[in-house]
Structure formats: structure tokens, C-alpha cells
Amino acid sequence: GDSVTQMEGPVTLSEEAFLTINCTYTATGYPSLFWYVQYPGEGLQLLLKATKADDKGSNKGFEATYRKETTSFHLEKGSVQVSDSAVYFCALSDQGAAGNKLTFGGGTRVLVKP
Amino acid sequence: EAGVVQSPRYKIIEKKQPVAFWCNPISGHNTLYWYLQNLGQGPELLIRYENEEAVDDSQLPKDRFSAERLKGVDSTLKIQPAELGDSAVYLCASSLGTGHQETQYFGPGTRLLVL
Numbered sequence: 001g002d003s004v005t006q007m008e009g010p011v012t013l014s015e016e017a018f019l020t021i022n023c024t025y026t027a028t029g030y031p032s033l034f035w036y037v038q039y040p041g042e043g044l045q046l047l048l049k050a051t052k053a054d055d056k057g058s059n060k061g062f063e064a065t066y067r068k069e070t071t072s073f074h075l076e077k078g079s080v081q082v083s084d085s086a087v088y089f090c091a092l093s094d095q096g097a098a099g100n101k102l103t104f105g106g107g108t109r110v111l112v113k114p
Numbered sequence: 115e116a117g118v119v120q121s122p123r124y125k126i127i128e129k130k131q132p133v134a135f136w137c138n139p140i141s142g143h144n145t146l147y148w149y150l151q152n153l154g155q156g157p158e159l160l161i162r163y164e165n166e167e168a169v170d171d172s173q174l175p176k177d178r179f180s181a182e183r184l185k186g187v188d189s190t191l192k193i194q195p196a197e198l199g200d201s202a203v204y205l206c207a208s209s210l211g212t213g214h215q216e217t218q219y220f221g222p223g224t225r226l227l228v229l
Contacts, residue, residue: 004156032215043118044157044205044220051215089156095214100145101170102218104156 002027006090006105014113015082021075021108023064023090031092033057033066033073034102038087047075047088080112116140118221120206126227132194135224139187139208146183147218148191149205157205163189164212196228 006023013019025031035047035057048057053068062077073090090105119138127133139146144165149157160179162170165186174181178197183189193200203225207218 029214034217036220043222044207046217046219049215049217091156093214093216100209100212100214100216100218101159101162102147102149102157104158106156107154 002031002092002094002103004090004092004103004105006088006108008106009087009109010111011108012111012113013080016079017112019075019077019080019084019110021088021090021110023073023075023105025071025073025090025092027071027092027094029094030068031094033064034091034093035062035064035073035075036089036091036104038089038107040086044089080110082112082114085110085112118206118208118219120204120221120224122224123222124225124227126229127196128229129198130195132192133196133226134193135191135204135206135226137189137191137206137221139189139206140219143208143210143219144186145209145212145216146189147207147209148181148189149207149220151203151205151223153202160191196226198228201226201228 003026032051034049036044037047048059050057050066056065087107091102146163148160151157163183181191203223205223207220209216
């Protein structure tokens with residue numbers, strides 16, 4: 001079945017540091033890939049997505065590239081801010097009989113210190 | 115545009131009691147999802163609706179959980195009776211269509227504590 005594996009947190013870094021959160025996936029078809037973010041006390045929000053191989057999703061300074069050959073969708077940001085402190089979830093949606101069902105990774109908590 | 119609305123935001127009940135959660139999706143979104151999120155984990159799908167029809171309820175524990183989406187808009191998720199292990203966050207999401215590339219929009223969730 002489908003699965004998503006992402007690096008465990010917490011990840012603690014200083015403001016303006018470079019952030020990478022690794023995400024790899026297993027899917028039977030050709031999935032769409034998503035990064036969702038959950039800020040403290042809030043619901044899940046879509047951060048970015050990519051729907052086919054080599055697509056790059058980007059938003060708010062974050063980027064992730066759909067790498068089919070390595071089945072990866074790593075999230076990166078060049079210079080983080082305190083406001084980026086949140087839990088980040090990698091997810092996939094496979095094009096199969098299951099329809100639009102999101103399969104999530106376990107989440108990575110990121111803490112940015114001033 | 116209003117997002118996905120859920121109520122209540124928090125619920126504390128004793129075990130063996132019933133509980134219900136309500137969700138109002140984004141206007142015009144035909145597909146509605148209920149997810150369960152345990153502490154420190156990613157959400158897991160419980161049930162997916164396309165309009166009024168439950169098209170995927172394979173992960174819904176049908177002995178105690180039930181859901182309905184009358185008229186294809188609002189939805190209610192019920193647990194009866196609740197168990198200690200049901201303590202979690204229950205998330206509702208909606209999407210415009212059903213393709214795998216569609217974005218799902220999530221509500222704030224209902225945090226359930228069963229004592």
C-alpha cells in the first residue's frame with residue numbers, strides 16, 4: 001500500500017538558518033505530493049504541492065521538487081523565521097480506486113529560535 | 115470565502131458516552147472527508163463522501179462509529195459508545211473534485227478527550 005516516511009523531529013534551528021525536511025514515499029501509481037503545515041492551535045493548511053514528476057511546488061519561500069527516480073519530495077527553505085515554527089506533514093494522493101485519499105507521514109516539528 | 119467549519123472545537127466526555135461532531139464544508143465542495151489524528155501522528159482517513167454517498171468507509175470502525183451527510187452538504191460523525199482510545203483530534207476536510215491532484219482544505223478539528 002501507499003506510505004510516506006519523513007524525518008522525525010523536533011528540528012531546532014536558529015532564525016535565518018537553512019531548513020530541509022526529508023520525505024520519501026511508496027505508491028502503486030503516480031501520486032500527487034503535498035506538504036501541509038500545522039501552526040500551533042490551528043488546522044492543517046496546504047503549503048505546496050506537485051502533481052507530476054519534476055514539478056516544483058513553492059510557497060512562502062518553501063520549495064519541494066517531485067523526484068520520481070528517488071521517490072522523494074524534500075521540503076526546503078533558505079532562511080527560516082520564528083513564524084515558521086510549526087509541524088510539517090508530507091502527504092500523497094494516489095490515482096487509484098481509492099480516489100482522492102491523502103496518506104500522511106508522521107509529521108516533523110520545527111522550532112525556530114530567535 | 116469561509117473555510118471548513120467544525121464544532122465543537124473541544125469535547126470532554128466519560129467513556130461509554132455518545133459524542134457527535136459536526137462539519138460544514140466549503141461552499142460548492144462536493145467531496146467531504148473525516149480524518150482521525152492521534153497525538154504526534156499524521157491524519158488517517160476514516161470516511162470519504164462524494165455528495166451524499168460514502169464512497170470509502172473501509173477505515174471506519176463500524177461497530178461504534180457512524181457518519182452521515184444528508185443533502186450532500188453538512189456532515190456528522192458519531193461515536194457510540196466512546197472508549198478511552200478514541201481520544202484524538204477529528205478533522206474534517208473538503209475538496210472541489212475527486213481527482214488525486216485536488217487540494218483538500220481542512221477545518222480546525224475537534225479535540226476529543228475520553229475520561
